[in-house]
Amino acid sequence: MDIAIELVHGWRLLARVRELIDEPGVQQLIIRNEDGEDLIEIGVPAMLAGVTTRPVLAAVKAIADEMPRVTIEIVRSIGLERAVGEPEPETDEEFDRAIDVVEPVFERY
Numbered sequence: 001m002d003i004a005i006e007l008v009h010g011w012r013l014l015a016r017v018r019e020l021i022d023e024p025g026v027q028q029l030i031i032r033n034e035d036g037e038d039l040i041e042i043g044v045p046a047m048l049a050g051v052t053t054r055p056v057l058a059a060v061k062a063i064a065d066e067m068p069r070v071t072i073e074i075v076r077s078i079g080l081e082r083a084v085g086e087p088e089p090e091t092d093e094e095f096d097r098a099i100d101v102v103e104p105v106f107e108r109y
Helices: 010-022 044-048 054-066 078-085 089-107
Strands: 002-009 026-032 038-043 069-076
Touching (some): 002 010, 026 044, 038 044, 038 054
Antiparallel strands (some): 002 069, 026 038, 026 069
16 A cells, blocks of 8 residues: 655645546545545545446545645555556557547547
């Protein structure tokens, strides 16, 4: 497990949480106030498995509106990041072939 801590301004908090939810390998987000007290813990795999994100993002927005600065503790799984974040060679070839087909269509317009 890899743990990173970021200091984020309130106006940037919601956007940063959305970025981290989409980032491969992120397992958990813990948002703390300036005194170090936990405000919310977000289990990212549960959100990706189908749990709706609206209530969690609404809570994050409420925190962002009230707090000028917060700390985000980001818990990552290194092995999972490598497994999910690195595309397979076959996928790259398929993507290149798809781009070769699509690019001429856009060049016409």
